[in-house]
Amino acid sequence: MAETNWAGSHTYRSPIERVRSVEHLQELVAAAPRVRALGSRHSFTDLTDITDADGAVLVSLVDLPTAVVVDPTSRTARVTGHAAYGQVATQLQAAGWALGNLASLPHISVAGAVATGTHGSGVENxxxxxxxxSLDLVGADGELRTVSRGDPDFEGSVVALGALGVVTSVTLDVEPTYDVRQDVFxxxxxxxxxxxxEAVTSSAYSVSLFTRWGDSGIDQVWLKSRGDRAPAAPSGAVAAASTMHMLDGADIDAVTAQGGVPGPWLDRLPHFRMGFTPSRGAELQSEYLLPRELAPTAVERLRGLRDRMAPVLQVGELRTVAADGHWLSGSHGHDVLAVHFTWVRDVERVYAVLPAIEAALLPLGARPHWGKCFAAGVEELEPLYPRMADFRALRRRVDPDGVFGNAFLDRVIG
Structure with missing residues (x-):
């Protein structure tokens, strides 16, 4: 039976090998001409697939045991790369520790989310x-190596699209556990x-704004605040009378607790609960991250495209992400506004809309989320990433034979 990504929008074309140990993984990588690693399969494209090489293999680490080892002195936790954030968060919480932020889906793997520049929200997050x-990864020669913060290659190796090796473990910064309340307006x-x-996006620790880009404006504002202090209502907005899902008609049992009741960070920072299908599952997603100071222009341009988007759009979301130094990060060098689109699962119709969105946003410096649907190729993307050439040089040095290459990387990195 053919295997697909979580949304059912991409069917993998190479055989999938479930590795039994790190040593087994090392043997596979050393022997195969092409290797790509599957995480939680939450990418929407051929990012992790290989379609053009005899003997190519996709490796899945899901059979390896999940481990979370906290070092209280360094305030870090070494976690298994394939583990879902929800699994890691549960073990950290039990030990009295926490992560500083989470994405909207706790179902995604740590290694895959990090490699694609995935994020949560918050002007300071x-x-x-x-x-x-640090990262532990198996390189093209089958050897296990570690890249740590402060190493010359570090900022090119974290958001790396799986192009430099197969990540087996990730060491994450942690902090003492804390509570979060979630209020919806x-x-x-x-x-x-x-x-x-600026006032709205700064009004809570993590803020999400949901819209369908129509005249009604922002339909829902989700404010996630650390502690138990109630946030101020956004100007003109009113508190939701009951729990809300951002998608019309979707099961509200799937979303994390609302109504301003404080609870553990892992039960409030994501939008969705670990035990439920996130969002609707059968969908496509796109996202573009642009310099925050250009947010008003981006909003106006997208409002002008609402009629084009409406037939295939389920909901849009606006979030903020603080700048970082990772070479291929969507927020490299800029505090950004992230503009997210949840589409119906219709590849042809969605990709027909993307060029218009990219014509509006890419001139503003918008960078697409690597794990989601976008149309731009290397010619359009290269000017958006000042360290793209440095990344190519790093890739040639650590993987000179292109063991971890594929058609996706050829299109977007070159």
């Missing part, structure tokens, strides 16, 4: 990659957003 202190107008975007 960096992407998930900024919590990485409705009815934030475009005018109120335009005059108070």
């Amino acid at each position: 960096g992407s998930l990659a900024t919590a990485v202190a 409705t009815g934030l107008s475009w005018d109120a957003l335009a005059s108070g975007l």
Whole structure:
């Protein structure tokens, strides 16, 4: 039976080998002409697939045991790379520790999320990659090596799209556990957003704004605040009367607790609960991250495209991410606004809309999320990443034969 990604939008074309140990992984990598690693399969494209090499193999580490080992002195935790954030968070919470932020889905693997520049939200919160202190990975020669914060190659090796090796373990910064409350408001107008975007996005530890880009403005504002202090309502918005899902008609049991009741960080920072299908599952997603100071221009341009987007759009989301130094990060060198799109699962119709969105956003410096749907190729992307040439040089040095290459990397990195 053919195996697919989580959304069912991509069927993998190379055989999948479930490795039994790190040593088994090393043997596979050393012997195969092409290797790519599968994580939790939450990418929407051929990012992790190989379609053009005899003897190529996709490796899955899901059979390896999940381990979370905390070092209280360094305030770090070494975790298994294939583990889902929800699994890691549960073990950290039990030991009295926490991560500084989480993405909207706790189902995604640590290694895969970090490698693609995945993020949560918050004006002072960096992407998930900024919590990485070191990586253990199997290189093209089958040898296991470690890259740590402060090493010359570190900032090119974290958000690396799987191009430098197969990550087996990630060491993450941790802190003592804390509580978060989640409050939801409705009815934030475009005018109120335009005059108070910075105030709204700074009003809680993590903020998400959901919209369908119509005249109604921002349909839902999700404010996640550390501690138990209630946030101020955004101008003109009103508190939701009951639990809300950002998708019309979706099961509210799938979303994390709302209503301002404080609870552990891992049960509030994600949008979705670990035991449920995140979002709707059968969907496509796109996201673009652009310099935050250009957010008003981006919003106006996207509002002008609402009629083009409406037939295939389920919901849009606006979040903020703090700048970092990772070479291929969407927030490299800039505090950014992340503009997310949840589409219906119709590849042809969605990709027909993407060029118009990219014509509006890429001139503003917007960078696409590597794990989601986008149309731009290396010619359009290279000017957006000042360290792209440095990344290519690093890749040639650590993987001169292109063992970890594939068609996706050829299109977007060159």
